[in-house]
Amino acid sequence: MVSCAHRLGAALCAMLLFDTASAYASCPVLPSAERLDRGKHAVTPDDLLGLRDIGLPAVAYGEPSPVAVAPDGRHAALVLSRAEAASNSYCRGLVIVDLEGRERPRLVDSGGDLITDSDPFNGYYTPDGGQPTIVPVWSPDGSRIAYRRRDRGVTQAWVANVDGSGARAVTADTVDVDAIAWAPGDGVLVFADRPGVAVANAAIDSAGLSGWLYDASILPDYGPRPMVAGPIGRRAHLVSLGDGTVRDAGPEEAGLLPPELAFGASAAISAVTATGARAGVRKTGDALFFAPTVIDIDRPGRARVTCRAGACASGVQHLWWNADGTRLYLQRREGWNRETNAFYVIDPASSGTPRLVLATTDALLGCQLLPAGLLCLRENATAPRRLVLIDLGSGSARTVFDPNPQVASWRFGAVRRLRWKNNLGLEAWGDLVLPPDIGPHEKVPLVIVQYDSKGFLRGGTGDEYPVYALAAQGMAVLSIERPISVAQADPKVRTMADYYVVFQKDWGERRSQLSSVETGIRAAIATGAIDPARIGITGLSDGSSTVRFALINSNLVFKAAAISTCCVEMRTTMTYGGIAWAEFNKSMGYPPASNEDEAFWRPYSMVLNAGRMTTPLLMQLADREYLLSLETVTALREHHQPVEMYVFPNEFHLKWQPAHRQAIYRRNIDWFAYWLLGRIDADPAKTAQYRRWDAMRTSVRAGVAGSGP
Template identity: 40%
Template sequence: MTDHFPLREGSDRVRGAALGQRAESHARKVTLHAALGGLALGLALVPGLSWASQAPCDLMPPAPTSAPAGAQRAITALDLVRLRDFGGMQFDAYPGPPAALSPDGRHIALQLRRGDPVANRYCTGILVKDTDSPAPARRIADGGEVIKLSFDKYGFAGLVTGAPVPPVLRWSPDGGRLAFTKAIGGVMQLFVIGADGSDETQVTHSGVSIDDFQWLPDGQAIVYRRRDALLDAERQIDAEGLHGWRYDGRFWPLAGGRPHPPSPVPSRIEVIGLAERSLRPATERERLVLDPAGTPGWPDGATQAVLLGTGDDRAWLAPAEPHAFFAPDALHVMVDGHELPCPQALCSDVVALWKRDAHTILFLRRQGVARSETALLRWDLGKGAPQLLHQTTDPWLGCQLGPRELVCTAEAATVPRHVIGIDPESGQVHTIYDPNPEFAAIRFGQPERLVWRNAFGIDTFADLVLPPAYRPGHPVPLIVVQYDSRGFLRGGTADEFPIQLFAARGFAVLSFTRPPWYALRDKPRDLFGFLQANQKDWSDRRSVQSSLQIVVERLIARGIADPARIGITGQSDGASTATFALIHSRLFKAAALSTCCEDPAMMASLGPGFEDWYAKSGYPRFNADRPDFWKQGSLAPNLGALPPVPLLIQAGEEEFRLALPTYTAVKNAGWPAEMYVFPGEAHVKLQPAHRLAVYERNLAWFERWFKPEETAAP
């Protein structure tokens, strides 16, 4: 199964539905990720005290210092839980950049958050950092609560799932004020504050979260989007409950017994005047400030466009194949009524575009195996082809072009999220803000990038992290962590399997990226055609298994991985990969999952809406007699033919029921199996105390089975 997205019940589910609806111009780009259950989803704020009633937080980083030579230490689970972070959990397109650049390019603003596992809460703050000064960042405001991101899937609206809602931060046109969203009582409200931290004002007192906003050009008003209809839908459900709810496609029994509002739920776009606090519906022209795709002269199908001069000269991005379900954007440039030719190798898969001046553009594109590289190019129009300025395997996101430089949020394999500046002439990169300077004193296992092709002709990549004290020729236990090895190698997708902590304790770790979806080879035209092509004969899952088996066998052949001590982990799509691997290979001798597992019972137990969605995707309905189908992807029908494999499941309170058929089956079959359930958690866990427990238990699980002489059982 690709993914499971449970909900919170009652008003919490509506109040937490902060970013379920994105601007229409972003909708096509996120459709594939949403359909496949990528983690642009949600993490829970720890329930409990308000900010005002809490003790001061240990949020701000210390002043940077130079660590003495040889003073590096091993990483701990607490280092990872206490890491300072900002923006969304993954690398998806959220409204607003993770770090907002002021119009003059002199300041960035961001919301910093840091987990406190002892108090089981988050510390947050709104920070401003000068881009051209080594002076430390200034905390100008409280950052509010950390609430769960919502999504629409399976016919439901506002499914609360687990990753933190990243706030939207935007500077006023004159740079004198900062507007930002902040969660108060579970609702994202709009605030405005002076750049120096003065005059913080709560602008909205909405019953439902503000999803996105923009300043109007005069700086006197703000246009914003929210989904009031979610509240109306909840009131209707309350009224219906007086006579009993009819069981239908609105139910998600995995998480509770209350029906959920069906999707789609329309957004409401309004304008609020900052001086008089007047509120009114946005005019059509004002709506274009929030979503410019309908602007007169906007090229057909464009996802981004910029005017180059005073005439019709422009540059824009549009899908290379407009009718395909997923097609990367290509760059187009029109000058003097003619489109300039641009080599496909340079102008395809472009993800962002900026105007440097009337004759120069900058753009960012994906390239390399499975889009694993980021490349920045400059095009001096009329002077030949675009020129490469910089390329890296680090992901860059939320880039903004200022008067002096391009400013982006970045991560590296051994460097947590930080802010960088890139010279638009030379491509040179420098760090503007690092919220975790203490990590310079930590000794990391250095990753080795691996690239290979599977039996289906599909390329993918992974990062191999060896123990810092690894000795060549001495095989060590290997742990596979999934399923996207981009950015800081922290804990895999959903951040539960601590890569560097495993390495520090003597494990080799394969940070594995699943190969591109099998169905993309045939350019599907719609969502369900895409899903059916993946599911037919379990083609996509077999492709992933082929990639996984090839690379693990190569590590055995290199004398790195001990074939008797290979473990696999997985969350969501990664959990499906792990269970499929346990069925179709004998490589893996222990497993740890955070979601589990595919089984015929899920087609009934997760509700009619879920069953309809998966039936359209190629799965048999609950009452279909298809043991041949389930034997390929479900553990339970195969237990008689499989050797026992120790299995650990650490599930959220809203998902553990999905694991019950498989957990019960493996226990009854004599497998060593344990399951832990975390209260208040959904698809992804973020309560700091829970995350610390998950890290440490996953480490202890593999030490128990692969290093029994070194540690006691957990």
């Protein structure tokens, strides 16, 4: 048994274990209790930036619920987060919500930094700017809540008193706490860490003294430091809240923690009751994607019931048993390109046939079945995420907690769902957002935002293109939900190796996504509200790939473009991406770096097409990715094409810093307002920006685009 002081020293232990919540008392986590102004105003970038989030900002199915229901079933706990650009930080707090609506939400702890995550990439832990879901955990007696909180660069286990009398860190680990659970007994917490990460980093530091070997662990665009190889197993401990002593947990105690997934794996979809009834989704085919499934239902002393009905055949997201184990509920994504959330109930004692109880195109996340109904996080195109309780009999919903009541004062234009198929017959859809003040016969510019349109329309994948703030400036926005990939649609795909070959063959995925975007644009133009001569296009990650492919291959003319990641080029991809990525690309059919196969690259390479890349292009990139853009930017500048690039420090594939996100929002609005509306912001601080853009515009009109600054 080891005390906190023995592990880290008395001074550091005291700093971490003592209550620090008072230091964050001024952080406005909860919405104001004051009556909101009933006047409507146009949506601004700062409005969108300041939204309060429960769980991950994006709609992500398959994540654990960020809402924890108390043992009494009458309260829930959640972590609320709000970006603050002025301090380039996040206001974060642990909030208790009364599910019966008798009390106002209470803040029982506040503070801490945003926790970002690393994804497995070619066998290595690679930071990407994404976030893990933080799940609070109630003590068995309901008097305390444990959760993970990050301060001073380390994630610790914190415990807050439900009565609001204080919160404190109860671990003082040197590496991040990875998972937590309550142990039986009085005031004992189980927590897990991965000490192997610290060991691996120490070994990397030591190797650096004699030079790092350039191998698959180095991603040059991230820097010369090797990545930590995975998987690294976690270790479980027990900590006493009374005296801070820590000891290793036994297998039974470690089993209380959330299960550890295999490196890069997804959790199985299953449900079990206290009496031993089980239900689980089982694939019946060997296709890698969309193989038919069934639901097996096993109850003690009874024969297995297998649901083979359509509702059980594909798209199942979650399973729940009711309290007495007599009915099984399932959530399924179905319909046109899986846009509908449907809930079914199965009575295993009767026919075992699913009965539909609710269907909606709203996003429903983190749902939990309670005696009073289904507790879910719900959002749609014009309503950000809020906590609701859904009556499964009537389908009616009651809002339990709305973290963003200020949205009621925002002025939205019309939002219309458009549906279409691309040239391969793959289903797609998009939300067409019109400016609030558009006239009945007016035609306005259109900006394409990709490639996820589920839930509230914030800023597309990566949240860099503020949909409603663009619309407030007089531009329509088509927010696109992309179709499934060509490889997902191919039933012959059995392995990931098969997947990548089909994905890449003859640039098949790029052609499919471009067809979807072009068809969506034509559907928007057919509404009569869009000026086909003023179209802009945006994207991050796969969306950026679609933008670049479109600028080379589309028959449509784009007036302006903006991307958040760049690029894939003949001379760059196999070098700055590193050895592991080069080998991966070769497995998909890319030629090696020593073979400059221009015929292969010409449909996708902006370098090889730089002489005709006249669409003004804005690039706002992370410092860990910008090296991959240099070949492209150099070629465009050498051909005097209109391009401008910004690099943001300490950023990843998904940019997480609020000040950066604010700057990106504002610059994207300026960019498209300039090129599509001919509008200039009178702010004197932007004089140099518009001087550069004026030079670009003059050169484009003359047929010879100007260089950069």
